[in-house]
Amino acid sequence: xxxxxxxxxxxxxxxxxxxxxxxxxxxxxxxxxxxxxxxxxxxxxxxxxxxxxxxxxxxxxxxxxxxxxxxxxxxxxxxxxxxxxxxxxxxxxxxxxxxxxxxxxxxxxxxxxxxxxxxxxxxxxxxxxxxxxxxxxxxxxxxxxxxxxxxxx
Numbered sequence: 072x073x074x075x076x077x078x079x080x081x082x083x084x085x086x087x088x089x090x091x092x093x094x095x096x097x098x099x100x101x102x103x104x105x106x107x108x109x110x111x112x113x114x115x116x117x118x119x120x121x122x123x124x125x126x127x128x129x130x131x132x133x134x135x136x137x138x139x140x141x142x143x144x145x146x147x148x149x150x151x152x153x154x155x156x157x158x159x160x161x162x163x164x165x166x167x168x169x170x171x172x173x174x175x176x177x178x179x180x181x182x183x184x185x186x187x188x189x190x191x192x193x194x195x196x197x198x199x200x201x202x203x204x205x206x207x208x209x210x211x212x213x214x215x216x217x218x219x220x221x222x223x224x
Contacts, residue, residue: 092166093155093166093167093170093172094154094155094156094157094162094163094166094167094179095155095172095174095175096153096154096155096175096178097152097153097154100153100154102175102178104153105153105154105175105178105182106178106181106182106185107182108150108153108154108182109150109154109157109158109178109179109181109182109183109186110181110182110183110185110186110189111150111186112146112147112149112150112154112156112158112186113158113159113182113183113186113187113190114186114187114189114190115142115146115190116142116143116146116158117186117187117190117191117194118190118193118194119138119139119142121190121191121194121198122194123135123138123139125198127200143158146158154178154179154182157179157183158183159179159183160179160180160183160184162179163176163179163180164179
């Protein structure tokens with residue numbers, strides 16, 4: 072359902088920008104190199120997502136937007152000259168559909184899917200902690216402050 076929604080929304084967005092945002096590979100790199108670039112860029116993004124979502128980092132949420140912004144800017148600038156820096160099959164699908172640009176389009180499916188699967192597997196392999204060893208984070212209900220104020224007498 073999530074993927075279907077992403078594809079439909081990307082279609083609506085591209086209708087207004089027809090001719091723009093089409094992802095194409097650089098003519099001087101091979102298909103394997105393009106898949107590798109897309110896999111690496113997506114893997115970096117997924118590793119950042121896994122690190123942010125890790126419950127051991129629950130107290131380090133003050134700069135999440137800066138972390139994501141810098142990572143996306145860095146990998147987009149690094150990969151844009153070679154593969155247009157897609158990192159997401161849904162992002163490449165709608166422009167390809169609207170402009171009829173299907174040459175090497177599978178690169179934008181194989182690379183990100185492989186990169187995300189490999190990155191999430193390695194994150195789990197390296198940083199997984201069993202439930203009995205995991206750090207328990209104290210839960211704070213939203214109305215805890217209000218309860219304390221009303222119980223004061």
